[in-house]
Amino acid sequence: EIVMTQSPATLSVSPGERATLSCRASQSVAGYLAWYQQKPGQAPRLLIYGASTRATGISARFSGSGSGTEFTLTISNLQSEDFAVYYCQQYNNWPPWTFGQGTKVEIK
Amino acid sequence: EVQLVESGGGLIQPGGSLRLSCAASGFTVSNNYMNWVRQAPGKGLEWVSVIYSGGNTSYADSVKGRFTISRDHSKNTLYLQMNSLRAEDTAVYYCARGGNYGSYWGQGTLVTVSS
Numbered sequence: 001e002i003v004m005t006q007s008p009a010t011l012s013v014s015p016g017e018r019a020t021l022s023c024r025a026s027q028s029v030a031g032y033l034a035w036y037q038q039k040p041g042q043a044p045r046l047l048i049y050g051a052s053t054r055a056t057g058i059s060a061r062f063s064g065s066g067s068g069t070e071f072t073l074t075i076s077n078l079q080s081e082d083f084a085v086y087y088c089q090q091y092n093n094w095p096p097w098t099f100g101q102g103t104k105v106e107i108k
Numbered sequence: 109e110v111q112l113v114e115s116g117g118g119l120i121q122p123g124g125s126l127r128l129s130c131a132a133s134g135f136t137v138s139n140n141y142m143n144w145v146r147q148a149p150g151k152g153l154e155w156v157s158v159i160y161s162g163g164n165t166s167y168a169d170s171v172k173g174r175f176t177i178s179r180d181h182s183k184n185t186l187y188l189q190m191n192s193l194r195a196e197d198t199a200v201y202y203c204a205r206g207g208n209y210g211s212y213w214g215q216g217t218l219v220t221v222s223s
Binding site for chain 2: 044
């Protein structure tokens with residue numbers, strides 16, 4: 001099973017700044033990586049798939065990059081609604097979907 | 109509009125059984141890959157099971173032999189039958205549509221396994 005590791009666990013960012021989240025896979029997942037956003041009490045929401053393709057309705061402030069074992073989610077010009085927990089998930093070798101442990105983006 | 113609505117969660121004693129439902133609208137469950145994903149309190153996401161459009165199924169090792177995923181075409185509903193429940197099964201259970209990734213998710217239903 002592929003293990004996904006996210007860093008940092010918590011990221012403190014001021015509104016208007018940029019946040020950079022990392023996700024590493026224990027073996028190559030090519031470009032088969034998704035990112036989700038989850039707010040308290042809500043279900044996860046798909047942000048990015050294919051490592052860099054934004055899902056329908058997702059703001060251009062969210063961008064994904066990477067391939068193989070190293071991936072990045074960048075959130076530019078952070079807005080109040082962006083403070084949440086973000087998960088990466090690989091689908092190169094599934095089932096199972098395997099998720100990272102999450103990165104919490106909090107207000108600095 | 110795609111909607112997924114889970115139900116059936118609650119408080120259950122260890123060793124008990126529970127069946128979760130996920131009622132879908134805006135698409136046909138039987139034509140899609142459908143998953144269950146759970147999240148223990150304060151923890152991350154854990155994939156539980158998938159039913160493919162062809163009807164085959166797959167399970168996480170942690171639930172294999174205890175949980176059964178199924179669907180009812182006439183009701184356009186996904187199910188998760190959970191038997192021999194353990195304290196570590198306590199979680200919010202989400203249904204999610206998608207093969208490679210979860211494109212749509214329900215709001216979740218809480219299952220608490222405790223005596």
